[in-house]
């Protein structure tokens with residue numbers, strides 16, 4: 067709901083809001099220029115002295131205007147009509163002719179009304195309203211996503227568009243709120259909905275009518291310092307019954323030109339005071355630095371509009387459509403999906419279709435959308451993938467917290483099918499946790515939890531048969547998973563290690579076709595994935611298998627090469643294929659971002675722990691450590707003479723300070739040991755590093771000491 071509230075006005079009004087923001091930021095330059103153009107004065111001139119000086123330098127003065135920027139302008143009889151001169155506020159001397167900048171006049175009208183009169187003013191007002199809705203909605207959405215106000219400044223992960231959108235919004239939000247709310251208020255005043263002027267005081271019924279006194283001697287004008295003056299309109303020349311009309315910061319009145327008395331002064335209304343303050347905040351006139359800040363905030367709006375549209379488009383493109391999706395309250399069967407990469411949704415669609423064909427009313431949704439109750443449902447089927455280190459995928463990361471409010475009725479029974487990959491140490495862990503949480507609610511299980519390894523169509527079909535048996539329906543679940551489009555990469559070079567110690571390992575470098583490296587704008591518009599960083603993953607399809615195997619990347623796309631490190635697994639289809647690959651031969655691959663496995667921003671130390679091929683992403687971080695943040699690497703192998711992967715690169719990195727420390731452990735040499743032994747020995751030093759803010763990143767192997775698993779560790783099996 068909140069997301070719709072944010073994206074709908076963004077898409078509908080995005081263009082006009084961005085247009086208004088650009089014209090507004092152009093206008094914000096004016097008060098800045100005025101500020102530096104106006105000679106600041108420390109002389110406390112009063113209005114009588116100023117008006118006197120101006121009228122000695124100019125003939126036929128009609129009025130003097132003191133702008134919020136401090137500029138003083140006099141309008142006088144120039145012979146061929148009214149002329150204007152810029153006045154030195156310190157002396158009242160004429161500085162030169164004055165004419166408003168045609169550029170700012172043009173942009174002011176464009177910003178206010180698009181040159182469309184009242185219709186344009188209405189459009190301008192509506193765009194201010196849309197901006198306010200977008201700013202408030204966006205802020206609430208962000209707070210909800212990040213898990214509360216306290217986390218509002220935490221680092222956001224995601225695509226370039228998502229990060230840019232959030233970072234810019236965080237910087238600009240206050241400015242945009244001020245601009246939109248003040249703009250909206252001004253719009254309402256221009257339509258007369260809110261009063262912005264004060265009642266004009268009655269023209270004096272009688273005046274002295276005697277010979278006009280010297281302007282400098284008029285007491286009512288002497289009493290007003292220049293800083294308070296807004297406008298002074300001179301009496302009609304030669305008419306002793308006319309008066310000065312004086313407008314100051316506090317109100318408006320008349321001054322008898324013979325006696326200098328102040329007549330019929332009317333204080334400024336509250337409405338006008340509010341209007342003037344908001345006008346100042348909106349335009350920056352009289353508060354140039356604030357206006358400049360608002361102008362900069364407004365400049366973020368076009369970028370927010372582009373990134374916002376890109377996020378919306380990507381979400382739409384990736385949205386899974388479920389045909390015949392019944393409402394959650396009316397369905398007899400509910401399917402909940404926990405997925406990160408969307409493949410589990412494909413399985414859910416097949417299950418949904420099969421159940422609908424059997425006459426069921428089925429509702430399919432994300433696990434995060436778990437309702438408080440499903441009044442009509444008899445069966446709750448949960449298809450859950452596992453990510454990270456046995457954690458929830460994105461579409462299920464709020465499932466367990468939502469369980470607290472879930473109140474299933476006694477007839478609702480459940481079944482959980484886990485999707486995972488057996489090469490991970492916590493195979494289908496999240497599905498197990500979810501099943502346990504459902505069982506704790508006292509619900510019956512339709513059948514014991516089953517798993518689908520690497521999207522196996524056979525395992526899925528088997529589960530369908532078992533489920534159908536229990537439900538009394540024949541469920542034929544046929545699903546062939548699809549993966550992102552692959553590209554063909556040619557092996558440029560390979561280096562072999564570990565043959566002598568029965569741990570054949572190969573470092574492989576694939577040439578990245580130049581045209582495949584995305585530009586930043588492609589990222590922004592299409593979220594292309596052929597750009598990667600060390601620690602991201604490459605999915606490789608071994609010939610004859612539709613199921614990819616994932617490897618951690620040791621290079622970034624900017625290096626022009628895709629580098630991985632592969633240990634030969636006995637009977638491993640993909641690793642054997644890769645070990646047999648010779649330079650010039652090709653693989654089919656796609657890249658998958660792995661944003662959870664990245665060095666945190668900043669320059670705090672990082673302890674990198676890797677055994678065997680687990681060193682691949684870590685060496686990537688070391689290579690790219692141009693800022694020389696302290697990286698401490700622990701590496702474990704069998705024998706330095708055979709499987710010390712990346713030894714020369716690590717040596718160079720130590721020499722040029724990209725690596726602060728290297729500790730190795732080899733298990734098959736005299737006096738050798740394992741990485742965990744070295745870590746235990748260095749326990750005190752590592753503890754010191756962690757307490758000074760160090761991050762720990764672990765990759766490779768799954769036999770790490772338990773204590774390490776508390777330190778935001780991510781493991782990637784070799």
Ligand SMILES: Cc1cc2nc3c(=O)[nH]c(=O)nc-3n(C[C@H](O)[C@H](O)[C@H](O)COP(=O)(O)O)c2cc1C
Pocket residue numbers: 404405406407408409410411451452453454455456457459485486487488490491492493494495520521603616658660
């Ligand atoms: C970065 C990453 C981490 C993963 N972590 C685990 C894990 O800890 N346990 C597991 O069983 N499977 C893990 N998997 C495998 C996925 O759960 C499995 O491929 C699943 O079918 C993906 O479903 P989805 O595309 O719907 O997200 C991981 C996959 C990736 C890419």
